[in-house]
Amino acid sequence: MTYHAPANVEEAISLLGSQDNAWPVAGGTDLLVQMRSGRIKPGAIVDIKQIARTMGTSAKDGGFVIGAATPCTALLKDDALCKAWPGLVEAANLIGSVQVRNRATIGGNLCNASPAADSVPALIAADARCVIAGPQGEREIAAAELPAGPGRTNLGKGEFLVEIVLPPREAMSSDAYLRSIPRTEMDIAVVGAGVSLSRDKDGVCTQARVALGAVAPTALLVADAGEALVGSQLDDSALAKMEEAVKAACSPIDDKRGTIDYRIAMAAVYTKRAAKIAYDRAGEGA
Amino acid sequence: MSGVLEKQELKIVGTRPVRPDGADKVTGKAVYGGDYHLPGMLWGAVLRSPHAHAKIISIDTRKAAALSGVKAVATHSDFRESDDSDEINAGETMIDIDAAAQMCLAKDKVFYDGQPVAAVAATSAEIAAAALDLIDVQYEVLPHVIEIEDAMREDAPVLHDDMFTQGMPETPKTASNVSMRLEKITGDADAALDDADVVVTRRYTTQMVHQGYIEPQSCVASVSADGQAQIWCSSQGAFMVRSVAAAITGMNLSDLRVVPLEIGGGFGGKTTIYLEPVALVLSRKSGRPVKLALSRDEVFRSTGPGPGTIMELSLGATKDGILTAAVMDLKYQVGAFAGSGCGAGVMHALGCYRIENTRVTGCDVVSNMPSTNAYRAPSAPQAEFAVECAMDEIAEQLGMDPIELREKNGVKPGDPSFSGAPLGQVAFMETLAAAKSHPHYSAPLGPNQGRGIAAGWWVNHGGESTVMVSINEDGSAVVATGNPDIGGSRASMAMMAAEVLQIPMQKVRPIVADTASIGYSMLTGGSRTTFATGRAVCEASAEVVEILKSRAAMMWGVEPDQVEWHDGEARCTAPGSDEAPLGIKQIASQTAKTGGPINAEIVVNPHDALPTYGVHICDVELDRETGHVSVVRYTAVQDVGRAIHPSYVEGQAQGGAVQGIGWALNEAYVFDANGRMDNSGFLDYRMPVASDLPMIDTLLVEVPHPTHPFGVKGVGEVPIVPPLAAVTNAVSHAAGMRFFDLPLTPDRVYAAINSQS
């Protein structure tokens, strides 16, 4: 196995394309664990952390750009990001422990393609876009399009994620992410729920996106769950409608971490709670 | 000598000095099993069964042996042929040598996923791992069975064709998975149940649980050309390691020296061994030192957890809350081999209370999972969980305060013990009273909160110990014991010695000696070390004081009884004497002229250990929408005799409580359809993490042991007994319905609440 730390995007693309069984690495908190357990046996590791574009956060065109290799704890230091996207930042900072988060990245969380990844429902709810570089140049896809199934992505040979782009934020908008775990930390989501919404001065929800983790092979955008909230003040009947849409969208598995019934029930409970938090946060500026 | 100590004002015992092993531990210098390396050392690796139950048809190791860098390969045939009857006393459990050998390397069958089958030693860990892939094992896979009730069915696959249930009036002629049955009867329980005003009849279950010690087992073994050998490892008893490793490999005990390293937790799990005999064989064959270390996955799959249980209980009382009858049946899921099951469960189940009419039956059931081993108060938490939950229901039905119900029935000094002999100076009543008056017990509860209390007891052990106390020529002292320090015992030993010698604790250095440097000592377990080994420390120190006095007498030319020992110096009381006192250093520096080195070796084997009692108060908050239980306040009240170093006693109470909370809330083994463990890591085997817990408050109740020099009772095990029921009772009160099956995971609690409404 060889290890490479390219200094720019082009070098990385060429290494990923030319080396046998090459894997990008950001924080390594998934990759190294999978190597140790024997699940993967890379021929080459391409460390993307030396590439300037992959590190750090910045404001751009009213939105934000997050380098794919930015550690989760670094997100906390960008006040404007935390203010605009508190839910995404909290989702990234639920991962593992502080030690893990000092390495772990949302890029890795997304590209690892676990259905239970914590930051992914928040990214999808945020309508985040992924900037992907590859032998054919750069392309942009929605965050929801990147994972293809458990452990699989839609990245082609030689491609890797460079940046995550968050859209401009309207006034009175916010987001929230909650997960169901048996303990309080160091656990994998039994269900994850991300909600991003906007409201007007009268407290009427004008736009909402609801995304779920761990209830299907990939994290899901549940469009009709978001629509159920629009036009409401998150009253009980709107929330009930949203919960029904959430339950209908779930197709979870029974496994050691949760039963089908429990996962579906919790998807509704945690989405409801996340929606209320996002709604209250969105109103805070009013 | 207890008379001497009683008169003293304690200066050191009861204080909280820095522990002698502390600096190295917090700076990372302490040498644990995994840290040990030798020049020329080889790396061992173990091939494990992928099957839960299979016959081994053949093992072909030729390709592995031929791999460059591989220096030795081992299978069960490298062990000594053992007799069925070989057993070694490991304190709370007996170690069957034949079974222990099969847990090191399988013989002709594998009984659980992860059982070792073959091992290699190579010049690097990578080569050793690659060599395992070259070993060809042919299996005939057999049907497997995991759960107690499945294993007891008539058509169940039988693990051992020579297992005929012991303890029956007549030994059965057909083999089964029930290794033994037990029965203990007093009075007429059935008649008394019929007459009782209230009866609670319930079925309870608990899961198999791992001790979860932070340090996986690890050892280095080195066999010399003349057959002498050394092992460096961490365990709860170097003498236990020596006995078992020598028996399995066929060595003389005097040819094997076991050097104890620092231990990162044991909780009973390190009272037997899985690696050392294999490392010995590999070293013998390669002529080089060999290191073997388990991964966490291997720890879960191949070392002994505590057993799961199914328990049925009928408990009856009068309307005044006097317990009159109990009928109880306990089934223990002991894993692949016999042992570690219902014995202590039957003994402990009802032992907190005076109940005239009882019938307690128990049985041990083997099945295709790792063979269970001791886990802190082995077998008691399960049985007492059932009783303490039923007690809570009786109290509720009678409208009686649950502590008052326990006070009405709790054992007192002089009441008959399990064996029939009267109980000594037990302090259950004092412990209950302390819990009742603790502010926690009457604090208001918030919405969706519930409070549970539960009691528990553990018998505690004495046992054999050797101690040597030596005075150095500068007046400092060394205290050598043969007991690994798993809970701060070195601090306690140094404190007790310093108290008797009347010198500062910093002048006393405690060490854990190897098996060739001190006489036999039973392992650290059974909450025996500070009690039994501590007694030997006191006696040896007192003997040293006598020697110091006689040396001073010699130096002064007076009679020994004309010398008194005060504040670490000899004072002459001979009539008319105006000799200045002789300090310990002055005496110690003159030993060449006064009769040679000053030291004392003492052996003890006390049988007067006293049981101890705990009463825990637990508040939980239930999230009714999700079934999630949070422990919001927890207080452990415990009878401790006398706390030598209170911080470490409190630490024991806190640690036991936390482990018990884990049993109650989340811990369980998960097996897939093929009987392979599906959660062999801390991610999915959910012990509590720090953020799951409130500060565990403790209250130590000190009623000294009347015949121990410092009043010590065993404290390490009892605190894991009450939490299972304390948590469960709290959840039951928060939910407004009863729970009987552990663990109380969110999905189970959620399902229960929703099936009710």
Ligand SMILES: Cc1cc2nc3c(=O)[nH]c(=O)nc-3n(C[C@H](O)[C@H](O)[C@H](O)COP(=O)(O)OP(=O)(O)OC[C@H]3O[C@@H](n4cnc5c(N)ncnc54)[C@H](O)[C@@H]3O)c2cc1C
């Ligand atoms: C103790 C522990 C606890 C954890 N807890 C959680 C948790 O609570 N929630 C959770 O969601 N996860 C958890 N994880 C998993 C992991 O930490 C996260 O998924 C993390 O976000 C991965 O980021 P990383 O940078 O370390 O990824 P890496 O390990 O570097 O990479 C992960 C995968 O993505 C690929 N990859 C990485 N970056 C790129 C890129 N830019 N372009 C293309 N492919 C890329 C890699 O090749 C690899 O396949 C935990 C892990 C550990 C060890």
